[in-house]
Amino acid sequence: MTRALVNVPARAKKGDIIEIKTLISHPMESGYRVGYGGEPLKRDIIQTFSCDYDGAKIFLAQFSPAVAANPFVSFHTVATASGKLVFRWEGDNGFEAEETAEIVVE
Amino acid sequence: MWIGGALADEIPRDQRRSGYETMRPETRAMQDSDADNPATLWVLDGEALWNKREGAAGKSCADCHAGAAPMKAVAARFPRFDAARATPVDLEQQINICRRDRQNAPPLAAESHDLLALEAFVAKQSRGDTIEPNREPGAKESIEAGRKLFNERRGQLNLSCAQCHDDNWGKSLGGANIPQGHPNGYPLYRLEWQSLGSMGRRLRNCLSGMRAELWPRDAREYVDIEMYLMSRAAGLKMESPAVRP
Incomplete structure (x- = not known):
């Protein structure tokens, strides 16, 4: 099962700089390793991570095979409006995960 | 000084330190906040498993233990000595004993995601306990x-x-x-x-x-x-x- 954790402040003042933290369970198999029987292990990584907020894509990251398992990403943004933040992870083998968080901006 | 004993000297009580104290500040910060600690992913899965009915008995861990609160400080007292079986039992083994005796469920494999998840959830209830x-x-x-x-x-x-x-x-x-x-x-x-x-x-x-x-x-x-x-x-x-x- 995929589990994603996002941490967004529940409330902020308009114009505040807020910190957002995300964590997702994923093996991030690099494609360069071999298994116990010597067979090559197929690459299985998250390729992109993005965050949409207030009608815009405010953050986009492209991951490489060098990123460790269970990627943790934190970034900052400016609180502009109340609403939903939508986080999306997409990767190899049709991997998709989405998580949302609400923020109240006053 | 001549050191001849077969056993090395134990660390004096007042000098015993958790590995936490020698970690870098970034690694400490990761442990200190549940939002940063990757183990939280296992703890949440463990909580779901704790409440899931399993095995032929159709019981969840929570059904017997009345929630997770009684698990407080339990991990601080494991391994315990099981007098009936005349053997020490660690937390993982205890989880599988419960699965067999109370839930009639097959044991979880050693080091499997589900066993680690359940163990992490139970052990988390003892955080801060001596x-x-x-x-x-x-x-x-x-x-x-x-x-x-x-x-x-x-x-x-x-x-x-x-x-x-x-x-x-x-x-x-x-x-x-x-x-x-x-x-x-x-x-x-x-x-x-x-x-x-x-x-x-x-x-x-x-x-x-x-x-x-x-x-x-x-x-x-x-x-x-x-x-x-x-x-x-x-x-x-x-x-x-x-x-x-």
Whole structure:
């Protein structure tokens, strides 16, 4: 099962700089390793991570095979409006995960 | 000074320190916040498993234990000595004993995601609790067996656990800091493993580092060592699920 954790402040003042933290369970198999029987292990990584907020894509990251398992990403943004933040992870083998968080901006 | 005893000197009580204290600030910060600690992913899965009905008996862990609150401080008292079976039992084994005797469910495989998840959820309820010396009848024998194994040289490198963790803690082994080897954070997320892992995994890791032959997965030796390590760590606070480099 995929589990994603996002941490967004529940409330902020308009114009505040807020910190957002995300964590997702994923093996991030690099494609360069071999298994116990010597067979090559197929690459299985998250390729992109993005965050949409207030009608815009405010953050986009492209991951490489060098990123460790269970990627943790934190970034900052400016609180502009109340609403939903939508986080999306997409990767190899049709991997998709989405998580949302609400923020109240006053 | 002449040092002739077969056993290395134990670390004086007032100098016993959790591995947490020698970690870099970034790694400490990761352990301190649930939002940053990757072990939280396992804890949440463990909470779901705790409440899930399993096996022919159709019972969940929560059905017997009335929620998770009674699990407070439990991990600080494991391994315990099971008098009926005349053997020490660690938390993982206890989970599988419950599955067999109470849920009529098949055991979870050692080091599997689900077993680590359940163990992490249970152990988290003991965060901050002090490790108490085990005074159960029968425990003493297991602690002494563990102490003997800890001090015994083994493997092609002919090393004992004590040579690193009693005699040379605080120094470096390659680029890594040698900790005192306290079991107060298991199961823990080791950055090197990129995963949560059990005490048993840590011990097997050390054994292969000494180039020693591993005991079978279910060998009593691992639990005896764990029993001794918990008695050695008495007074320290539980940090499960911890983060270590």
